[in-house]
Amino acid sequence: MPVTAQHRLAVLGSPIAHSRSPLLHSAAYEVLGLDWRYERIEVGADALGDLVRGLGPEWRGLSLTMPLKEAALPVAARMDDTSRIAGAGNTVVFDEGGPSLWNTDVEGIVGALRANGVGSVDDVVLLGTGATARSALLALARLGARFVMIAGRTPANVDAAVVFAVSQGLESRGSGLDFADWPGADLVVSTLPAAAGISLPGVATSAALFDAAYGDRLSTLAQQWTDAGGAGRVTDGVDMLVRQALLQVRAFVGGSPAVPLEREEAVLRAMLAAVGRS
Numbered sequence: 429m430p431v432t433a434q435h436r437l438a439v440l441g442s443p444i445a446h447s448r449s450p451l452l453h454s455a456a457y458e459v460l461g462l463d464w465r466y467e468r469i470e471v472g473a474d475a476l477g478d479l480v481r482g483l484g485p486e487w488r489g490l491s492l493t494m495p496l497k498e499a500a501l502p503v504a505a506r507m508d509d510t511s512r513i514a515g516a517g518n519t520v521v522f523d524e525g526g527p528s529l530w531n532t533d534v535e536g537i538v539g540a541l542r543a544n545g546v547g548s549v550d551d552v553v554l555l556g557t558g559a560t561a562r563s564a565l566l567a568l569a570r571l572g573a574r575f576v577m578i579a580g581r582t583p584a585n586v587d588a589a590v591v592f593a594v595s596q597g598l599e600s601r602g603s604g605l606d607f608a609d610w611p612g613a614d615l616v617v618s619t620l621p622a623a624a625g626i627s628l629p630g631v632a633t634s635a636a637l638f639d640a641a642y643g644d645r646l647s648t649l650a651q652q653w654t655d656a657g658g659a660g661r662v663t664d665g666v667d668m669l670v671r672q673a674l675l676q677v678r679a680f681v682g683g684s685p686a687v688p689l690e691r692e693e694a695v696l697r698a699m700l701a702a703v704g705r706s
Contacts, residue, residue, distance in 0.1 A: 434486050437466045437680060440476070441493035444468045446643075448666070448703055449491050452673040455702035456695045460681065464488070473499035480520070480527060489680040490520040491673070497533075497559040504529035513596075514566055516559035519676045521683065532685050533560065536672025537567035537638065541615075543671070544663045546636050549615045552576045553635075555605070555626060556619030557585040560640055564617050565593050573615075575599040579607050618649050632656040638663045670699050 439449040445468065453466040471479055473495045480490070480503050492500055497516035501507065504517065505526030511517035517529035541547075549571050554564060557580035568576060576598050580586040586602035593600035610616075611630035617638045620626065625648055632652045641647045642665030646654060653662050674696055675685035682689070689695055700706060 435462075435464045435488035435680075436486050437464060437489050437491070438469045439466075439491040439493060440469050440471045440479070441496055442470055442472045444470045444493070447493065448642075448669060449493075449673060451702040452670060452699045453491075453677065455698040456674070456677045459691060459695045459698045460677075460689065462681070471496070476500065477503050483522070487522055489522060489676070491676055492518045492520065494559070500529055503527060510534050510563075510566065514559070514562045516562060518672065519679050519685070521679050523683065530676075530679055530685055531563065532672040532675035532679070533563040533668070534566045534570070535675055535685070536668045537564055537640075538570055539671035539674075540663050540667035541567075541571065541636075541638055544636075544661075544667065546571070546615065546638075546663065548572045549636075550574050551613050551615075553610050553613045553616045553628075553631070554578045554589075554619070555617065556580060556640075557582070557589040558619060560619040561589060562592055564619060564638075564640070565589070565596055565598065568615075568617070569596045569598055573598055577601055577603060577607070577610060577613070579603045579605050581605055616649070618647070628652065629656070632658055634658075636661045636663070638668075640665045640668060642666045642669065666703055666705065670696075670703065670705065674699060 439447050450466050457464045476496050476499050497518050500517050507529035510531040511529050517531045519530040519532050521528045552573050554576050576593050578589045590600045590602045613631050613635045615636045619640045633656045637653050639647050639649050650662050679685045
């Protein structure tokens with residue numbers, strides 16, 4: 429599909445009003461000189477297929493947030509290996525062959541952690557068992573993690589996440605969210621909502637934190653790290669959002685997240701500035 433001035437794009441999900449994706453993408457396309465329209469659309473998982481099939485030729489792509497990342501798989505004509513393995517994708521690109529599904533969350537997590545000085549990990553605590561947690565496990569494998577302790581609310585989901593982790597070459601065990609503190613961890617990854625009341629005082633003084641949540645105030649976990657003097661060891665959901673969105677822009681402009689943009693450093697600076705980061 430040729431890149432034209434008439435392209436439309438959107439972020440889809442429910443709820444969606446809070447999404448910062450329009451800020452990020454609009455900043456990127458301005459730097460690239462593309463007069464593209466990027467908007468928010470509220471849609472649930474059951475309506476995703478009908479919406480995608482009803483889009484016209486002016487549509488170039490979609491960003492997907494919860495609860496659509498798993499629902500997108502049957503909508504796609506084809507998908508990348510990361511979406512297939514994770515069972516979730518967050519990026520739809522429309523071209524002559526139909527909608528292609530990509531997962532930029534995994535490399536978004538890797539890129540966000542590396543940008544904040546976490547280049548490798550060994551012993552990790554993962555909070556949560558959903559689609560983002562599976563992407564996090566793939567990211568942890570790429571960062572060289574050895575062991576992941578997975579904690580979640582539902583035992584069956586925890587067990588499934590442990591099986592998935594082991595399938596990716598990680599040692600793993602599961603627990604409920606009431607597990608004892610885990611002071612040996614060098615990284616805690618949370619894919620839980622920002623208000624989830626988890627307390628990890630023993631690890632907050634030493635480990636890095638990746639918290640996929642973001643909002644107008646610090647999450648419970650990020651506040652614990654800050655109170656323990658570890659604000660510099662916190663990577664939050666905005667950091668991930670920027671990195672995965674940059675890969676989405678690559679996909680929308682060049683057809684693949686692997687194709688670098690022209691002026692990519694300037695694009696990244698503009699995207700960071702759009703959400704108050706430098």
